[in-house]
Amino acid sequence: MEIYQLRTFVTVAQQGHLTQAAELLHLSQPAVTAQIKALEEEFGVALFERYPGGVQLTEAGKLILPDAQQILAQARSLLYRAKALQNEPKGKVRIGTIGVPGRLKLGPWLAQLRESYPLLTVQTTHGISVGVLNEVRKKMLDAGFYLGRNPYQNVNTVPLSExxxxxxxxxxxxxxxxxxxxxxxxxxxxxxxxxxxxxxxxxxxxxxxxxxxxxxxxxxxxxxxxxxxxxxxxxxxxxxxxxxxxxxxxxxxxxxxxxxxxRALLQFIYSSDREKDPMIDMLIKALRTTWQEESACLIQ
CATH class of the missing domain: 3.40.190.10 (Periplasmic binding protein-like II)
Structure with missing residues (x-):
């Protein structure tokens, strides 16, 4: 059973006529007939009764039609979803984490990234602040978290909290x-x-x-x-x-x-060379959204 066969079945059922269905499907009438026959053989039941003015569904055909329509609707939905993903940002980012994940709001942030950019893959590496800072500086990590004063001009910071x-x-x-x-x-x-x-x-x-x-x-x-x-x-x-x-x-x-x-400043850090990098921009936008939402929940 193929999607195109189900599409032909539904179209014939809606038109009640093989020739009209063939015109809509841009197929020849023999091709439409062959597809209906193939479905009937696979299902083991007749789907249409033929009469001089066209065709009409058998009782079995009437029962099968709603399922066929549902499958076609799901197939269209899948196609639209796939086309929408063509323009979705994609790739893998390596993030250095430190200390307790809850302090970084790591869970809500990664959930926000997943919701906003479903094709983005995040890999976290747990370490200590100076190690994360050095790996970001050397571009071994795309970004990370750091606690304290950043001594490097080639590493940009986004302040999160004190x-x-x-x-x-x-x-x-x-x-x-x-x-x-x-x-x-x-x-x-x-x-x-x-x-x-x-x-x-x-x-x-x-x-x-x-x-x-x-x-x-x-x-x-x-x-x-x-x-x-x-x-x-x-x-x-x-x-x-x-x-x-x-x-x-x-x-x-x-x-x-x-x-x-x-007191010490908790910051999100990334290489200054990547200031205009769309990937870094996505990480920061999701991060700011997460921290704003978390703060709003605390205030309420």
Whole structure:
């Protein structure tokens, strides 16, 4: 059974005449007759009764006609959809992500991209801020997320939000929760890998408070820092929402009841060479739509 055979069947049923149907279909009458005969053989039932003035549907033909019309409608819909996709943006983009996906609104953003550009394929690579920044700068990634100050002129940024950071203490250091900076500076802090933006953020904080803490180890993930704080290894800064979530169950203690000690800008980054790239423009438009919608939901 072919689509063109069903189209012929429906046309003959509507016209009630083989010759008129052939004219509409731009076929010869023998070709129309052959297609109807092929369908009847495949279905195993007669579809039309012939009489001197034309043809009319048999009872079996009447039952089959609605299904045939539905199939043709679906085929037309499929064709229109395929033609519409001819002009849809297509391709694969590589995005560097950092930290917690929820903080980036990654799910809503990718859903927005999928809805707006169905032929666009996104590949995410999770890393740490400085690593993502360098890979975007070297064009190993098309774009990504970065937390902190961007030192490169050849990397463009789209500001998304400002993230507050709190000083998180182990429960064993709860006596320091109201301490001044000089006292905090004499306590043990968790060291941070140079490849994470938290290292720069922490160092800027220490410089601003004129302290130089003794560091324990070198770590590169917020989840690792959290576990080490819980275990009493040392102090570190954590993103405000994360800090308050874990302080609520008593697994960590927050300095000055969770006062924000410093802030850093969360940004979307891409190579400045691609400023006019339609693909980057699509990513940014969907990103802005997502962040605006999420903010509106929070306000409501």
């Amino acid at each position: 993230i507050g950071f709190c000083v998180a203490l182990p429960p064993t250091m709860a006596h320091l929760q109201d301490a001044d900076w000089k006292t905090l500076g004499s306590a043990l802090w968790l060291g941070l890998s140079q490849f994470t933006s938290l290292a720069d953020i922490s160092q800027e904080l220490w410089r601003s408070q004129n302290i130089a803490p003794k560091l324990v180890g070198e770590f590169d993930e917020e989840a690792t820092l959290l576990e080490l704080i819980k275990s009493g290894v040392g102090i570190a800064i954590l993103a405000e929402r994360t800090a308050h979530r874990y302080a609520a169950d008593g697994s960590i203690v927050l300095w000055r009841n969770g006062e924000v000690a410093t």
